[in-house]
Every structure is written in C-alpha cells, then in structure tokens.
Amino acid sequence: MSEALRDKAAALFAERFGEAAEGTVFAPGRVNLIGEHVDYNDGLVLPMPVREGTAIAWSRTEGGDIEAVAADFGEEDRFDAATPARPESVGWTSYVRGMVAEAGIPAGGLRIVITGDLPRGSGLSSSASLCIATGRALAAAAGTDADPVALAKAAQRTEHGWAGVACGIMDQMAVAAGQPGHAMLLDCRDLSYTLVPVPEGWSVAVADSGVTRGLVDGEYNARRAQCENAARALGVESLRDATMEALDAANLPHLEAMRAAHVISEIARTAAAADALRSGDLERFGSLLAEGHISLRDQFEVSVPAVDALVERLQEAIGVQGGARMTGAGFGGSVVTVMARDALERVTAEMGETLRQAF
Numbered sequence: 370m371s372e373a374l375r376d377k378a379a380a381l382f383a384e385r386f387g388e389a390a391e392g393t394v395f396a397p398g399r400v401n402l403i404g405e406h407v408d409y410n411d412g413l414v415l416p417m418p419v420r421e422g423t424a425i426a427w428s429r430t431e432g433g434d435i436e437a438v439a440a441d442f443g444e445e446d447r448f449d450a451a452t453p454a455r456p457e458s459v460g461w462t463s464y465v466r467g468m469v470a471e472a473g474i475p476a477g478g479l480r481i482v483i484t485g486d487l488p489r490g491s492g493l494s495s496s497a498s499l500c501i502a503t504g505r506a507l508a509a510a511a512g513t514d515a516d517p518v519a520l521a522k523a524a525q526r527t528e529h530g531w532a533g534v535a536c537g538i539m540d541q542m543a544v545a546a547g548q549p550g551h552a553m554l555l556d557c558r559d560l561s562y563t564l565v566p567v568p569e570g571w572s573v574a575v576a577d578s579g580v581t582r583g584l585v586d587g588e589y590n591a592r593r594a595q596c597e598n599a600a601r602a603l604g605v606e607s608l609r610d611a612t613m614e615a616l617d618a619a620n621l622p623h624l625e626a627m628r629a630a631h632v633i634s635e636i637a638r639t640a641a642a643a644d645a646l647r648s649g650d651l652e653r654f655g656s657l658l659a660e661g662h663i664s665l666r667d668q669f670e671v672s673v674p675a676v677d678a679l680v681e682r683l684q685e686a687i688g689v690q691g692g693a694r695m696t697g698a699g700f701g702g703s704v705v706t707v708m709a710r711d712a713l714e715r716v717t718a719e720m721g722e723t724l725r726q727a728f
C-alpha cells in the first residue's frame with residue numbers, strides 16, 4: 370500500500386542519512402486488462418494501476434550531486450545532476466539517471482532513497498513505476514507540479530534511450546495518469562484517455578506465473594519491427610489504420626500476417642471490452658479476455674506453456690462470469706483475472722496460490 374511504502378522509504382532515509390527526509394512520493398505499477406502489444410501500433414489499451422509500486426523519500430542538498438540509494442538492492446549511485454552519464458550496464462541507475470536527464474526538471478543536489486514492493490520481471494511495470502516515482506521526486510524537490518503526460522513521455526524516452534527497450538507508452542501513462550479503481554481507456558495515437566470505474570461487484574486480481582521473463586527485450590523489439598513491416602506492406606502509417614479485409618487481401622509473409630491479425634483484432638477487442646466494462650457485462654468481458662489470450666498465444670506468440678496452463682486453470686475456476694489472460698509483454702510474468710467480487714475467495718482457495726488484488 371502506498372502510505373506504508375512511503376513511510377518505509379522515509380524510515381530508510383532517516384536510517385541511511387541520519388536526518389528526516391523532506392518528503393516522499395509514490396508511483397504504482399500497472400496491470401493491463403486488455404490491449405496487449407498494440408500501444409506501439411497506435412492502438413487502444415485498457416490498463417489500471419495496482420496497489421504495489423515504488424516509493425521515494427527525498428531531500429535537497431547543497432551542491433549539484435544526486436545521491437541515490439536503492440534500499441532493496443543495498444546499492445548506491447552518485448552522479449552530477451546536470452550531466453548524468455549512461456551506466457555501463459542497464460539497471461536501476463539507468464532509470465534514475467535517465468529520468469533526471471529526460472524529465473527536464475532542474476533538480477540540483479538531492480538525496481533519494483528508493484524502495485518498492487512490485488515483483489520485478491512479473492510484467493507489472495516495475496521500471497515505469499521507478500521512472501515515474503523518480504520524476505515525481507524531482508518535481509516535488511523543485512517545487513513544481515509534474516504534468517503526468519510529460520512525465521510519461523520522459524519515462525518512455527528513458528526506456529528507449531537508457532534501457533534499450535523500444536516500448537510503447539501504455540505503462541508510463543497508466544502509472545502517471547491512472548487512478549485507483551479505474552481502468553484507463555487510452556488511445557495511444559493521441560494519448561487521449563477516459564478513466565472507466567471498475568464496477569463495484571467486480572474484482573481484478575493478478576496471479577504470478579513464477580516464470581521470470583528472460584530475453585524479453587530482443588523478442589519485444591522484434592515483434593515491434595514485424596508490426597512496422599506489416600504496416601508498411603499494407604500501406605498504412607500504423608496497424609491502427611489496417612483492417613482485416615485489407616490484411617486478407619494483401620498476401621503478407623506468414624509471420625507479419627499473424628502479427629497484424631493479432632493487433633487488428635486486439636484493438637477491436639479492447640474497444641468492446643471498454644463497452645462491457647461500462648455496462649457491467651462480466652460475461653462478455655471474460656470472453657474477450659479468453660479470445661485475447663488465444664490471439665497472443667497463437668498469433669503473436671508471446672506466451673509460454675506455464676502461463677497458458679495457469680490461464681486455463683484460472684478460467685476453469687472462474688467460469689463464465691469473468692476470465693483470465695496473460696498480461697504485459699509476455700514470455701512469463703503475470704496473469705490478470707477479472708471475476709465477480711464474491712467469487713474471489715472461492716477461486717483463491719481453489720487455486721491454492723495467492724492472487725494479488727489490484728486496486
């Protein structure tokens with residue numbers, strides 16, 4: 370929970386620096402309900418924040434250095450706030466230094482202590498959470514309001530330029546501008562969004578497959594390139610503008626055709642899911658999740674057997690009032706479930722493993 374985590378960051382700050390922090394900030398992780406691998410195709414996505422996230426305790430200091438402590442790793446970094454250099458290998462410091470460089474918020478000397486409770490590699494956007502928390506700490510220390518869209522864009526530039534992942538903008542927007550208890554229907558083409566409240570009687574919960582994502586970045590960037598090739602072959606700026614009819618008529622290479630079919634159908638499913646959410650149609654929402662998973666597994670080829678098995682068991686336990694699918698980039702990570710609130714206890718007991726509840 371964000372309050373407890375902020376208190377923890379403050380306590381760790383006092384312990385490390387022997388004085389109280391001036392302030393604390395928090396940024397959540399996110400879970401994507403549906404709209405997977407479509408953000409970098411200008412598509413529609415439907416993520417929401419989760420309870421867990423990243424907290425940072427901060428204080429201003431004399432001089433121009435930023436001293437950053439990653440309390441959970443027992444690691445520290447120190448760099449000139451005016452000229453952060455790229456670390457030799459990608460790690461937590463890449464995100465902190467990247468945000469200092471990209472956010473355009475004059476920071477000056479700063480001490481920050483970072484702690485988080487998002488499982489890393491579980492597809493809940495721990496890196497976007499770290500980036501946005503860093504941006505919020507910089508803004509708080511500078512005494513300015515952080516514009517959520519500007520922070521999200523800075524965080525995306527950080528992923529691209531400092532971590533080498535050609536990600537879309539979904540995670541950063543969901544983390545920076547999402548609201549607890551609301552799904553964000555985000556149009557990734559122009560970043561316009563509406564916050565749709567999750568109906569009272571629904572429960573959104575996340576199950577960790579236990580498979581940590583490996584070799585994701587290369588696979589991820591390859592999928593993105595395949596989508597861009599497909600769009601080029603179809604003569605459209607992005608797959609957002611492609612149709613199934615045009616795809617059927619186009620005779621694309623097999624791989625590109627499969628990737629495009631996923632993207633085109635997933636964008637339509639996301640729009641339909643947002644309607645189902647608004648009208649409280651849990652059964653429809655659940656069947657869209659099931660279709661989405663099959664498409665990610667068979668056409669986009671980003672699932673793994675352990676995740677497929679977990680999705681199947683969860684779908685069986687949930688029944689028709691709701692559903693389950695892989696969430697995030699894939700290759701392991703988490704499964705998102707949506708079900709009636711009064712089914713959660715029974716399903717949790719049947720699964721014999723912890724379902725992490727979203728907001």
Ligand code: GLA
Pocket residue numbers: 401404405406407408409536537538539540697698699
């Ligand atoms: C990762 C990326 C996002 C998005 C998802 C897949 O989380 O960071 O931009 O592409 O994968 O939907």
